[in-house]
Amino acid sequence: LPEQEAFDIEYWLLEEAKLQRMPKPKSLAGRIALVTGGAGGIGQAVARQLLQEGACVMLTDIDSEALAQAKEALRKVAGPDNLATVRADITSEEQVETILNASALAFGGLDLLVSNAGIASSAPFEETSLALWERNQSILVTGYFLASRGAYRMMQQQKLGGSMVFVASKNGLVASGGAAAYCTAKAAEIHLARCLALEGAAHGIRVNVVNPDAVIRGSRIWDGKWKEERAASNKIDSDDIEDFYRQRSMLKRSVLPEDISEAVYFLLSEKAGKSTGNIINVDAGNAAAFTR
Ligand code: NAD
Secondary structure (H helix, E strand, O other), X not given: OOHHXXXXXXXXXXXXXXXXXXXXXXXXXXXXXXXXXXXXXXXXXHHHHHHHOOOEEEEEEOOHHHHHHHHHHHOOOOOOOOEEEEEOOOOOHHHHHHHHHHHHHHHOOOOEEEEOOOOOOOEOHHHOOHHHHHHHHHHHHHHHHHHHHHHHHHHHHHOOOEEEEEEOOHHHOOOOOOEHHHHHHHHHHHHHXXXXXXXXXXXXXXXXXXXXXXXXXXXXXXXXXXXXXXXXXXXXXXXXXXXXXXXXXXXXXXXXXXXXHHHHHHHHOHHHOOOOOOEEEEOOOOOOXXXX
Protein backbone atom coordinates (compact mmCIF):
# COMPACT_ATOMS: atom_id res chain seq x y z
CA LEU A 1 0.00 0.00 0.00
CA PRO A 2 1.19 3.54 -0.59
CA GLU A 3 2.31 5.11 2.70
CA GLN A 4 -0.56 7.64 2.94
CA GLU A 5 -3.21 4.96 2.31
CA ALA A 6 -1.73 2.63 4.96
CA PHE A 7 -1.71 5.51 7.42
CA ASP A 8 -5.37 6.32 6.64
CA ILE A 9 -6.43 2.72 7.23
CA GLU A 10 -4.55 2.50 10.51
CA TYR A 11 -6.04 5.82 11.64
CA TRP A 12 -9.53 4.65 10.70
CA LEU A 13 -9.09 1.35 12.57
CA LEU A 14 -7.95 3.22 15.68
CA GLU A 15 -10.97 5.53 15.51
CA GLU A 16 -13.23 2.48 15.12
CA ALA A 17 -11.64 0.82 18.17
CA LYS A 18 -12.20 4.00 20.19
CA LEU A 19 -15.85 4.08 19.17
CA GLN A 20 -16.29 0.45 20.24
CA ARG A 21 -14.98 1.31 23.70
CA MET A 22 -17.26 4.32 24.11
CA PRO A 23 -20.29 3.71 26.35
CA LYS A 24 -23.43 3.06 24.28
CA PRO A 25 -26.16 5.67 24.73
CA LYS A 26 -28.79 4.39 27.18
CA SER A 27 -32.00 3.47 25.41
CA LEU A 28 -34.38 4.91 28.04
CA ALA A 29 -32.36 8.02 28.89
CA GLY A 30 -34.69 10.88 29.75
CA ARG A 31 -37.75 8.63 30.09
CA ILE A 32 -39.81 8.64 33.29
CA ALA A 33 -41.20 5.31 34.49
CA LEU A 34 -43.67 4.35 37.19
CA VAL A 35 -43.43 0.80 38.57
CA THR A 36 -46.26 -0.39 40.85
CA GLY A 37 -45.61 -3.25 43.25
CA GLY A 38 -42.02 -2.05 43.12
CA ALA A 39 -41.04 -3.63 46.44
CA GLY A 40 -41.74 -7.12 45.10
CA GLY A 41 -39.54 -9.53 43.20
CA ILE A 42 -40.63 -8.71 39.66
CA GLY A 43 -41.11 -4.97 40.35
CA GLN A 44 -37.60 -4.63 41.70
CA ALA A 45 -36.04 -6.51 38.79
CA VAL A 46 -37.94 -4.28 36.34
CA ALA A 47 -36.90 -1.11 38.19
CA ARG A 48 -33.26 -2.24 38.18
CA GLN A 49 -33.28 -2.79 34.42
CA LEU A 50 -35.05 0.52 33.69
CA LEU A 51 -32.53 2.40 35.84
CA GLN A 52 -29.67 0.65 34.06
CA GLU A 53 -31.19 1.73 30.75
CA GLY A 54 -31.16 5.35 31.92
CA ALA A 55 -34.79 5.91 32.96
CA CYS A 56 -35.93 7.86 36.03
CA VAL A 57 -38.01 5.50 38.15
CA MET A 58 -40.87 6.24 40.54
CA LEU A 59 -41.30 3.11 42.62
CA THR A 60 -44.52 2.56 44.52
CA ASP A 61 -45.86 -0.14 46.81
CA ILE A 62 -48.33 -0.53 49.67
CA ASP A 63 -45.65 -2.00 51.96
CA SER A 64 -43.53 0.91 53.19
CA GLU A 65 -40.90 -1.23 54.92
CA ALA A 66 -40.33 -3.41 51.85
CA LEU A 67 -40.32 -0.26 49.69
CA ALA A 68 -37.53 1.26 51.78
CA GLN A 69 -35.53 -1.97 51.45
CA ALA A 70 -36.07 -2.00 47.68
CA LYS A 71 -34.88 1.60 47.44
CA GLU A 72 -31.76 0.71 49.39
CA ALA A 73 -31.07 -2.28 47.13
CA LEU A 74 -31.61 -0.22 43.97
CA ARG A 75 -29.28 2.56 45.16
CA LYS A 76 -26.40 0.50 43.72
CA VAL A 77 -27.68 1.04 40.17
CA ALA A 78 -29.52 4.35 40.61
CA GLY A 79 -27.89 7.77 40.36
CA PRO A 80 -28.51 10.46 42.99
CA ASP A 81 -31.60 11.87 41.24
CA ASN A 82 -33.24 9.14 39.19
CA LEU A 83 -35.03 7.01 41.79
CA ALA A 84 -37.91 8.09 44.02
CA THR A 85 -40.44 6.12 46.05
CA VAL A 86 -43.95 6.73 47.29
CA ARG A 87 -46.02 4.44 49.49
CA ALA A 88 -49.55 4.02 48.13
CA ASP A 89 -52.42 1.58 47.84
CA ILE A 90 -53.15 1.04 44.17
CA THR A 91 -56.84 0.39 44.86
CA SER A 92 -57.40 3.94 46.13
CA GLU A 93 -58.24 6.63 43.59
CA GLU A 94 -56.80 9.36 45.84
CA GLN A 95 -53.59 7.46 46.47
CA VAL A 96 -53.06 6.82 42.76
CA GLU A 97 -53.39 10.61 42.29
CA THR A 98 -50.68 11.00 44.92
CA ILE A 99 -48.36 8.68 42.99
CA LEU A 100 -48.85 10.64 39.77
CA ASN A 101 -48.32 13.97 41.50
CA ALA A 102 -45.16 12.58 43.07
CA SER A 103 -43.87 11.55 39.64
CA ALA A 104 -44.65 14.97 38.19
CA LEU A 105 -42.95 16.67 41.12
CA ALA A 106 -39.85 14.47 41.19
CA PHE A 107 -39.25 14.06 37.46
CA GLY A 108 -41.65 16.35 35.57
CA GLY A 109 -44.15 13.83 34.16
CA LEU A 110 -44.57 10.21 33.13
CA ASP A 111 -43.71 8.29 29.93
CA LEU A 112 -43.74 4.63 30.97
CA LEU A 113 -45.97 2.58 33.26
CA VAL A 114 -45.36 -0.92 34.56
CA SER A 115 -48.59 -2.02 36.24
CA ASN A 116 -47.46 -4.90 38.37
CA ALA A 117 -48.71 -4.61 41.98
CA GLY A 118 -50.47 -7.83 42.81
CA ILE A 119 -51.33 -10.69 45.04
CA ALA A 120 -52.07 -14.36 44.58
CA SER A 121 -54.72 -16.26 46.40
CA SER A 122 -56.26 -19.61 46.09
CA ALA A 123 -59.35 -21.54 47.16
CA PRO A 124 -61.46 -24.34 45.72
CA PHE A 125 -64.33 -22.72 43.84
CA GLU A 126 -67.06 -23.72 46.31
CA GLU A 127 -65.00 -22.19 49.13
CA THR A 128 -64.26 -18.93 47.32
CA SER A 129 -65.73 -16.26 49.58
CA LEU A 130 -67.09 -13.01 48.25
CA ALA A 131 -64.33 -11.24 50.20
CA LEU A 132 -61.62 -13.28 48.45
CA TRP A 133 -63.26 -12.69 45.08
CA GLU A 134 -63.51 -8.93 45.69
CA ARG A 135 -59.94 -8.66 46.97
CA ASN A 136 -58.67 -10.14 43.70
CA GLN A 137 -60.87 -7.87 41.59
CA SER A 138 -59.93 -4.84 43.65
CA ILE A 139 -56.13 -5.18 43.50
CA LEU A 140 -55.72 -6.89 40.15
CA VAL A 141 -58.47 -5.27 38.09
CA THR A 142 -59.40 -1.96 39.77
CA GLY A 143 -55.76 -1.37 40.74
CA TYR A 144 -54.58 -1.87 37.14
CA PHE A 145 -57.46 0.30 35.89
CA LEU A 146 -56.67 3.19 38.26
CA ALA A 147 -52.91 3.13 37.64
CA SER A 148 -53.30 2.97 33.87
CA ARG A 149 -56.06 5.59 33.76
CA GLY A 150 -53.91 7.99 35.77
CA ALA A 151 -50.87 7.34 33.59
CA TYR A 152 -52.96 7.58 30.43
CA ARG A 153 -54.36 10.99 31.40
CA MET A 154 -50.91 12.32 32.17
CA MET A 155 -49.47 10.94 28.91
CA GLN A 156 -52.37 12.47 26.94
CA GLN A 157 -51.73 15.88 28.52
CA GLN A 158 -48.02 15.69 27.76
CA LYS A 159 -48.72 14.85 24.08
CA LEU A 160 -45.50 12.85 23.91
CA GLY A 161 -46.98 9.37 23.58
CA GLY A 162 -46.05 6.68 26.05
CA SER A 163 -45.77 3.00 26.69
CA MET A 164 -47.36 0.74 29.30
CA VAL A 165 -46.85 -2.88 30.23
CA PHE A 166 -49.26 -4.87 32.37
CA VAL A 167 -47.66 -7.74 34.26
CA ALA A 168 -50.58 -10.17 34.11
CA SER A 169 -50.15 -13.96 34.26
CA LYS A 170 -50.19 -17.10 32.21
CA ASN A 171 -53.23 -17.83 34.38
CA GLY A 172 -55.05 -15.05 32.55
CA LEU A 173 -54.97 -17.32 29.49
CA VAL A 174 -54.96 -20.80 30.98
CA ALA A 175 -57.15 -21.77 33.93
CA SER A 176 -55.51 -23.12 37.04
CA GLY A 177 -57.29 -25.31 39.59
CA GLY A 178 -58.38 -23.67 42.85
CA ALA A 179 -57.66 -20.12 41.69
CA ALA A 180 -60.79 -18.91 39.88
CA ALA A 181 -60.76 -15.43 41.43
CA TYR A 182 -57.10 -14.89 40.52
CA CYS A 183 -57.36 -16.36 37.00
CA THR A 184 -60.48 -14.32 36.20
CA ALA A 185 -58.87 -11.09 37.41
CA LYS A 186 -55.71 -11.78 35.38
CA ALA A 187 -57.82 -12.41 32.26
CA ALA A 188 -59.51 -9.04 32.86
CA GLU A 189 -56.11 -7.32 33.08
CA ILE A 190 -55.20 -8.70 29.66
CA HIS A 191 -58.42 -7.47 28.11
CA LEU A 192 -58.11 -4.08 29.80
CA ALA A 193 -54.70 -3.74 28.16
CA ARG A 194 -56.21 -4.47 24.74
CA CYS A 195 -59.03 -1.91 25.25
CA LEU A 196 -56.52 0.71 26.34
CA ALA A 197 -54.21 -0.12 23.42
CA LEU A 198 -57.10 0.58 21.06
CA GLU A 199 -57.90 3.98 22.55
CA GLY A 200 -54.26 4.91 23.17
CA ALA A 201 -53.04 4.28 19.63
CA ALA A 202 -54.34 7.64 18.39
CA HIS A 203 -52.24 9.34 21.09
CA GLY A 204 -49.07 7.33 20.44
CA ILE A 205 -49.61 5.35 23.65
CA ARG A 206 -48.78 1.64 23.37
CA VAL A 207 -50.06 -0.93 25.87
CA ASN A 208 -48.79 -4.50 26.04
CA VAL A 209 -48.83 -7.44 28.42
CA VAL A 210 -46.20 -9.74 29.90
CA ASN A 211 -47.51 -13.00 31.28
CA PRO A 212 -45.18 -14.71 33.72
CA ASP A 213 -45.64 -18.28 34.81
CA ALA A 214 -44.50 -19.29 38.31
CA VAL A 215 -41.65 -16.96 39.30
CA ILE A 216 -40.73 -18.52 42.60
CA ARG A 217 -37.28 -17.15 43.44
CA GLY A 218 -37.40 -13.52 44.60
CA SER A 219 -41.20 -13.25 44.63
CA ARG A 220 -42.90 -12.41 47.92
CA ILE A 221 -46.10 -14.08 46.70
CA TRP A 222 -44.34 -17.42 47.04
CA ASP A 223 -43.09 -16.71 50.56
CA GLY A 224 -46.42 -17.35 52.20
CA LYS A 225 -49.63 -19.32 51.98
CA TRP A 226 -49.75 -19.48 48.19
CA LYS A 227 -46.75 -21.83 48.11
CA GLU A 228 -48.38 -24.24 50.55
CA GLU A 229 -51.70 -24.08 48.71
CA ARG A 230 -50.13 -24.67 45.29
CA ALA A 231 -48.05 -27.53 46.68
CA ALA A 232 -51.15 -29.11 48.25
CA SER A 233 -53.19 -28.63 45.09
CA ASN A 234 -50.45 -30.36 43.04
CA LYS A 235 -49.92 -33.03 45.74
CA ILE A 236 -46.23 -32.25 46.19
CA ASP A 237 -43.98 -31.10 49.01
CA SER A 238 -43.65 -27.29 49.14
CA ASP A 239 -39.83 -27.60 49.03
CA ASP A 240 -40.16 -29.23 45.61
CA ILE A 241 -42.30 -26.48 44.12
CA GLU A 242 -39.67 -24.84 41.90
CA ASP A 243 -38.53 -28.19 40.59
CA PHE A 244 -42.16 -29.15 39.93
CA TYR A 245 -42.78 -26.08 37.77
CA ARG A 246 -39.43 -26.48 36.00
CA GLN A 247 -40.07 -30.12 35.14
CA ARG A 248 -43.59 -29.31 33.96
CA SER A 249 -42.39 -26.70 31.47
CA MET A 250 -41.48 -27.36 27.86
CA LEU A 251 -38.04 -25.82 28.27
CA LYS A 252 -37.37 -27.39 31.70
CA ARG A 253 -36.22 -23.98 32.95
CA SER A 254 -37.28 -21.86 35.94
CA VAL A 255 -38.62 -18.39 35.17
CA LEU A 256 -36.79 -15.67 37.12
CA PRO A 257 -37.72 -12.02 37.84
CA GLU A 258 -34.95 -10.94 35.42
CA ASP A 259 -36.62 -12.91 32.61
CA ILE A 260 -39.79 -10.88 33.18
CA SER A 261 -37.91 -7.58 33.29
CA GLU A 262 -36.24 -8.32 29.92
CA ALA A 263 -39.65 -8.72 28.28
CA VAL A 264 -41.08 -5.67 30.07
CA TYR A 265 -38.10 -3.56 29.00
CA PHE A 266 -38.41 -4.73 25.38
CA LEU A 267 -42.11 -3.84 25.19
CA LEU A 268 -41.62 -0.47 26.90
CA SER A 269 -38.78 0.52 24.61
CA GLU A 270 -38.84 1.69 21.01
CA LYS A 271 -37.54 -1.76 20.03
CA ALA A 272 -41.24 -2.71 20.28
CA GLY A 273 -42.43 0.57 18.74
CA LYS A 274 -44.78 -1.27 16.39
CA SER A 275 -46.34 -3.56 19.03
CA THR A 276 -49.48 -2.73 20.92
CA GLY A 277 -52.26 -4.85 22.41
CA ASN A 278 -49.81 -7.76 22.39
CA ILE A 279 -48.77 -10.40 24.87
CA ILE A 280 -45.41 -11.97 25.63
CA ASN A 281 -45.68 -15.14 27.69
CA VAL A 282 -42.52 -15.67 29.73
CA ASP A 283 -43.44 -19.13 30.89
CA ALA A 284 -40.90 -21.63 29.57
CA GLY A 285 -43.60 -22.78 27.15
CA ASN A 286 -46.41 -23.44 29.61
CA ALA A 287 -49.17 -21.43 27.92
CA ALA A 288 -48.66 -23.32 24.66
CA ALA A 289 -48.87 -26.85 26.01
CA PHE A 290 -48.66 -28.84 29.19
CA THR A 291 -46.04 -31.50 29.10
CA ARG A 292 -47.71 -33.41 31.94
P1 NAD B 1 -44.47 -9.85 44.98
O1 NAD B 1 -45.41 -10.20 46.09
O2 NAD B 1 -43.02 -10.09 45.19
O3 NAD B 1 -44.72 -8.32 44.55
C1 NAD B 1 -46.00 -7.75 44.48
C2 NAD B 1 -45.98 -6.42 45.19
O4 NAD B 1 -47.26 -5.79 45.05
C3 NAD B 1 -45.72 -6.55 46.70
O5 NAD B 1 -44.56 -5.84 47.06
C4 NAD B 1 -46.97 -6.01 47.35
O6 NAD B 1 -46.74 -5.31 48.56
C5 NAD B 1 -47.52 -5.09 46.27
N1 NAD B 1 -48.96 -4.85 46.43
C6 NAD B 1 -49.93 -5.74 46.73
N2 NAD B 1 -51.11 -5.12 46.85
C7 NAD B 1 -50.89 -3.81 46.62
C8 NAD B 1 -51.72 -2.65 46.61
N3 NAD B 1 -53.03 -2.72 46.90
N4 NAD B 1 -51.16 -1.45 46.32
C9 NAD B 1 -49.84 -1.36 46.06
N5 NAD B 1 -48.99 -2.41 46.07
C10 NAD B 1 -49.51 -3.61 46.35
O7 NAD B 1 -44.96 -10.63 43.70
P2 NAD B 1 -44.34 -10.72 42.23
O8 NAD B 1 -44.10 -12.13 41.96
O9 NAD B 1 -43.26 -9.74 42.05
O10 NAD B 1 -45.66 -10.31 41.40
C11 NAD B 1 -45.74 -9.17 40.58
C12 NAD B 1 -46.90 -9.35 39.59
O11 NAD B 1 -46.65 -10.51 38.79
C13 NAD B 1 -48.26 -9.57 40.26
O12 NAD B 1 -49.26 -8.86 39.59
C14 NAD B 1 -48.47 -11.07 40.11
O13 NAD B 1 -49.82 -11.43 40.09
C15 NAD B 1 -47.79 -11.32 38.77
N6 NAD B 1 -47.40 -12.72 38.58
C16 NAD B 1 -46.52 -13.32 39.43
C17 NAD B 1 -46.20 -14.65 39.24
C18 NAD B 1 -45.25 -15.35 40.17
O14 NAD B 1 -45.22 -16.59 40.15
N7 NAD B 1 -44.47 -14.67 40.98
C19 NAD B 1 -46.76 -15.38 38.19
C20 NAD B 1 -47.66 -14.74 37.34
C21 NAD B 1 -47.97 -13.41 37.55
